[in-house]
Amino acid sequence: MINYLANPNRFLNFIKPIEFSIGVFSFLFIFIGLYLSLFNSPEDYQQGDTVRIMYIHVPFAWFASFLYFSISIASIFFLIWKHPFADIIARSIAPLGLIFSILTILTGSLWGKPMWGTWWVWDARLTSMLILCIFYFAYIGISNAFPRKIDGSKPAAILAIVGMVNLPIIKFSVDWWNTLHQPASIIRFDGPSINQEMLLPLVIMLLGFLFMSIFIILINIKTNLIYKKYQSEILKLG
Amino acid sequence: MKINFKNILIALIEKEFKSYLRSINNFMNMIVFMIAIIILFPLTVGPSEEKLTLVSNAIVWIALIVSIIPTLDKIYISDFKNGWLEQYYYSPLLLEIIILIKCFVFWFFLIIPLTIFIPIFSILLNIPFLIIFWNIIIFAIGSLGFCLIGSICSSLTLGTKSNNLISPLLILPLAIPIFIFGNGVVEAVKSNYDPLPNLYLLITVCLILLIISPLISAYSIKIALTK
Numbered sequence: 001m002i003n004y005l006a007n008p009n010r011f012l013n014f015i016k017p018i019e020f021s022i023g024v025f026s027f028l029f030i031f032i033g034l035y036l037s038l039f040n041s042p043e044d045y046q047q048g049d050t051v052r053i054m055y056i057h058v059p060f061a062w063f064a065s066f067l068y069f070s071i072s073i074a075s076i077f078f079l080i081w082k083h084p085f086a087d088i089i090a091r092s093i094a095p096l097g098l099i100f101s102i103l104t105i106l107t108g109s110l111w112g113k114p115m116w117g118t119w120w121v122w123d124a125r126l127t128s129m130l131i132l133c134i135f136y137f138a139y140i141g142i143s144n145a146f147p148r149k150i151d152g153s154k155p156a157a158i159l160a161i162v163g164m165v166n167l168p169i170i171k172f173s174v175d176w177w178n179t180l181h182q183p184a185s186i187i188r189f190d191g192p193s194i195n196q197e198m199l200l201p202l203v204i205m206l207l208g209f210l211f212m213s214i215f216i217i218l219i220n221i222k223t224n225l226i227y228k229k230y231q232s233e234i235l236k237l238g
Numbered sequence: 239m240k241i242n243f244k245n246i247l248i249a250l251i252e253k254e255f256k257s258y259l260r261s262i263n264n265f266m267n268m269i270v271f272m273i274a275i276i277i278l279f280p281l282t283v284g285p286s287e288e289k290l291t292l293v294s295n296a297i298v299w300i301a302l303i304v305s306i307i308p309t310l311d312k313i314y315i316s317d318f319k320n321g322w323l324e325q326y327y328y329s330p331l332l333l334e335i336i337i338l339i340k341c342f343v344f345w346f347f348l349i350i351p352l353t354i355f356i357p358i359f360s361i362l363l364n365i366p367f368l369i370i371f372w373n374i375i376i377f378a379i380g381s382l383g384f385c386l387i388g389s390i391c392s393s394l395t396l397g398t399k400s401n402n403l404i405s406p407l408l409i410l411p412l413a414i415p416i417f418i419f420g421n422g423v424v425e426a427v428k429s430n431y432d433p434l435p436n437l438y439l440l441i442t443v444c445l446i447l448l449i450i451s452p453l454i455s456a457y458s459i460k461i462a463l464t465k
Contacts, residue, residue, distance in 0.1 A: 131411045138407040145398040154461045155394040158454060159408065162390070166411070 006085050008225050015218055023215045029208030036201035053111040055201055058186075059209040060104040061129070065170055067097035067213065068132060071139065072164040075157035087153040088228070090160065091143060092220035096213055098136035104129055116180055124173035125181040128166060135163040246331055247339065254343040257316070264312075265348060268305040269355070275301040276359050287364070294363035295373070295424055298356060299417075302377065303384075306349065310388030311395060311405035313344055314459065318396050327463055334452040337389060337459070341451070345385045353377055372427050376420045376440065383444035386451035387412045393455040396462035415443045 005011050037055035044051035071090045078086035108126065109119040120126065143149075143156035174183045185194045192199060258265070279297045283289055317323045326336045353374050360370045391408040398404065422436035 131414065134407060134411045138404060138411070141404045141407060142394060142398075145395065145404055147399055148465075151397065151465050155458055158458055158461075159394060162412070162454065 006083055008085060008088075011085070012222065012225070019215070019218055022211050022218070026208055026211035026215050029204055029211060031208075033201050033205035033208050036204060041201050042195065042197050047115060050111060050114050051198075053107055054198075055205050057104065057107040057111060058202060059205050060100050060107060062206065063209050063213055064097055064101040064104050064129070064132060065167055067093050067100060068135065068160075068163065069167060071097065072160045075160040078153065078157050079161070084153075087157070088221060088224045089217075090157065091153070092217050092224055094136060094140050094143070095220065096216050098133070098140060100213075101129065101133040101136055105133065121180050123179045123181055124177040125170070125179050128170040128173050131166055132163075132170060135159075135166060139163070243331075246329075250336065250339050251343055254340060255347055258343075258347050261316075264309050265351075268309060268348075268352070271305040271308075272301045272352075272355060272359075275304060276362065280363075290363060294360075294365050295369065297363060298359050298365070298373065299420075301359065302352060302356075302381075306352075306381070306384065306388075307406055307409060309348065310385070310409060311392040313340060313385075313389055313392045314396060315392065318462065323459060324463060327460065333456040333459065337393075337452045337455045338448075341382075341385050341389050345382050349381045349385060350378065352381075369424060369427055372423055372433060376423055376437070379437075379440055379444055380416045380420050383416050383440075383447045384409075384413060386444070386447040389455045390451050390458070393458040393462065396459065397465060416440065419443060 005014060033055065037052055041052070041055075043049055071093050074086045074090035074093070077083065078090065105126075108129075112121070113119050139156055139160055142159055143152040146152040171184075173179065174181055186192045186199070186202075194202070276297065279293070279301075280290060283293060314323060317326075327333055329336070356374050356377060357370050360373065365373075387409055390412070391405050394408065395404055419436050419440040423433045423440065426433040426436055
């Protein structure tokens with residue numbers, strides 16, 4: 001399957017029929033999820049209405065780290081099998097991940113101001129998220145820093161793999177250190193501790209974000225492929 | 239001269255040392271930069287004792303780190319431009335070992351001399367002697383890890399259009415464990431706890447870097463040479 005799709009033309013043919021429906025799915029899920037989370041979910045007994053920021057904050061945070069993980073996996077594929085398509089995928093994911101990590105920090109600080117009383121604390125979870133954001137910046141910076149764009153892909157891939165050290169630190173920072181950020185409440189050994197009525201809109205939002213990020217990444221991949229074709233056409237013309 | 243490991247080692251160290259002696263300007267720049275930061279801080283924070291004692295240790299650290307970062311990303315750049323790296327690549331010695339030697343020489347001749355300035359600056363900022371002692375130890379160990387991180391970053395950015403912009407971005411996130419554990423030691427000393435656990439963690443980080451960094455740097459130098 002992966003072998004079959006690794007060819008750009010076959011990949012484009014494969015995604016052509018499903019692309020539109022992914023977009024529709026993401027719109028539907030996010031629309032329903034936003035309705036449920038804003039109007040049809042209970043208030044938190046401590047936090048009141050501000051808890052509703054969670055329904056976009058958590059998906060942003062999860063997908064910021066998940067997209068970095070997928071960049072690293074694509075980079076490992078690229079460094080081992082030297083397939084240029086893996087590099088294109090990694091490059092297409094990076095801007096979206098950067099935006100997600102910035103939005104995580106922004107929504108988090110908007111949530112932190114009414115709840116904790118500050119926009120920002122130098123807490124383990126927050127700091128490691130900031131470092132993830134810096135890694136995204138460094139990845140995009142180094143992949144575009146070379147006179148020929150292709151030269152940047154291998155150093156960027158190495159950087160992505162090195163930066164993977166940060167991901168477990170983000171996940172477990174709330175367990176390892178005493179932080180102001182609340183501990184994990186969904187992925188736990190003893191099952192989610194979150195209220196069922198809150199879990200449903202959150203899961204729908206997560207699905208919506210999944211489809212949305214796939215949709216945007218597909219658009220980015222198409223753009224990068226077209227750019228690459230354009231460059232090779234220019235080389236042919238000489 | 240017979241070609242064996244020992245002779246190659248001595249020749250390499252000699253060559254590196256000479257190249258640092260010839261570019262003594264870099265070293266002077268670092269010192270001037272450090273002194274500028276040390277003078278600027280009391281002027282901007284305010285000269286009162288209470289405020290300064292809170293941040294005095296941090297000032298020394300920031301002065302050291304900020305002055306080292308601009309030189310860190312230039313470990314390989316001159317060797318890359320005048321073709322030494324290719325010679326290293328084709329030499330019978332492993333590239334990883336040469337990188338390790340280069341890092342050690344860089345650390346020993348360029349960073350370790352800076353420890354002379356720690357007591358001077360610390361006395362200027364009224365830091366107690368016990369903490370000065372620990373600062374010197376932490377700096378000597380942590381700066382080796384810092385050099386190894388710098389080796390990764392400078393080898394990744396070989397041949398870029400403008401490596402000055404990216405390198406601090408690459409160095410800072412990787413160097414955070416060193417800062418955290420170094421600060422842990424000082425905090426423990428300040429509040430009369432045992433500083434050794436944090437020191438061991440710091441040494442662990444540096445040892446892990448000692449293994450990983452030459453491998454990554456050698457791989458990325460190979461990539462840079464085959465472009």
